[in-house]
Amino acid sequence: MTKPPRKPSQPLLRDADAPLRSQPRRRRDPDQSQLLLDPMPARIDPCLALLKPRPPKGRQWAFEVKWDGYRLAVYIEPKGVRILTRGGHDWTDRFPAIAAQAKRLPLSTAILDGEAVVFDELGRSDFGRLQQSLGGKGGKRTSWESVLMAFDLLYLDGHDLTGTELTARRHLLEGIVPPGGEEAIRLSEEIEADGDTLFRIACEHGLEGIIAKDRNSTYxxxxxxEWQKIKCIQSGGFAIVGYQRSSSAFGNVGALLLAARKEGQLVYVGSVGTGFKANQALELRAAMDKLKVTAPAVKYSGGRKNLIWTRPKLVAEIEYRAWTHDGKLRHPSYKGLRDEQDNAAISRIADGDGG
Structure with a gap:
């Protein structure tokens, strides 16, 4: 015969009507392990897109528009907001609208990865307009019209997300920056389309190109x-090694003489005489005249007259269609001067570029 259960010596509730009370909190043992939050990193090196001639195939690839602006990382903490350039320089004061919007986001701490852009009348990002809003090369103006197109989330409320796959990071980002907004921080949306189709449409609408990202990749x-860029129009940074003086051109600058790096040396890659407006030409002339030298920094045999040579300290952003057989830029157009604080690197060319 089984025995009945023994009556507990201490009932769970002495008085059924008495309120429940929690156990008194004990002082924490300093040697006891605890769940730690990830510290906010001072800076994360940006993931950069690898240039490819055509979009990749496969269901793992997500596609976005390629924005033409300045790469920025926005660090949000209770003590304030920091906006860092790709090179790690603090440009918080130069993007006040983006900084103000970052403070209003529904979170405590975060790191947003994105591109600061200024749009033209057709809604396309325009690098020249962005530079003008910042006061040009070395300018100190603040750009109130700049918009951050956010495309990644690297840190959120004490958790480092760089080891998480892109799909999860994007899901969290969309909860913070919803699509379709008109604020100073907007979502760079993934576009549900075949890569080839999207690339064709982007080029037809005059966009710079598209970005492909592996959905399963970490940051x-x-x-x-893991990220790839496919460009409708090629572009790059080229050193200005001189200019052709012209009495009929804005600022008396008829054309800029350009160079790229090849096998560790600067080589002449042609000239550009279109794309800059009157005020840009005047600023260029003033900057170049401070860098005059008597001998060119490159081998030159172009036969142009009225040439003024300069030290290769200024880096121009140039759009171009292709390379000629003799290693010159085809149909180049000036877009603006790259700032040293934005990691203004001079393009490197391989033996296959232009022969």
Whole structure:
């Protein structure tokens, strides 16, 4: 015969009507392990897109528009907001609208990755307008019209997300920056389309190109291939090694003489005489005249007259269609001067570029 259960010596509730009370909190043992939050990193090296001639195939690839602006990382903390350039320089004061919008986001701490842009009348990002809003090369103006097109979330409320796959990071980002907004921080939306189709449409609408991202990839700095860029129009940074003086051109600058790096040396890659407006030409002339030298920094045999040579300290952003057979830029157009604080690198060309 089984025995009945023993009556507990201390009932769970002495008085059924008495309120429940929690156990008194004990002082924490300093040697006891605890769940730690990830510290906010001072800076994360940006993931950079690898240039490819055509979009990749496969369901793992997500596609976005390629924005033409300045790469920024926005660090949000209770003590304030920091906006860092790709090179790690603090430009918080130069983007006040973006900084103000970041403070209003529904979170405590975060790191947003994105591109600061200024749009033209057709809604396309325009690098020249962005530079003008900032006061040009070395300018100190603040750009109230700049918009951050946010495309990644690297840190959120005490958690480092760089080891998380892109799909999860994007899901969290969309909860913070919803699509369709008109604020100073907007979502760079993924576009549900075949890569080839999207690339064709982007080029037809005069966009710079598209970006392809591996949905399953984690976030790591550098050009590892997880992100790829496919450009309708090629562009790059080229050193200004001189200019052709012209009495009939804005600022008396008829054309800029350009150079790129090849096998560790600067080589002449042609000239550009279109794309800059009157005020840009005047600023260029003033900057170049401070860098005059008597001998060119490159081998030159172009036969142009009235040439003024300069030290290769200024880096111009140039759009171009292709390379000629003799290694010159085809149909180049001036877009603006790259700022040293934005990691103004001179393009490197391989043996296959222009022969």
């Amino acid at each position: 790591r700095g550098g050009r590892g291939g």
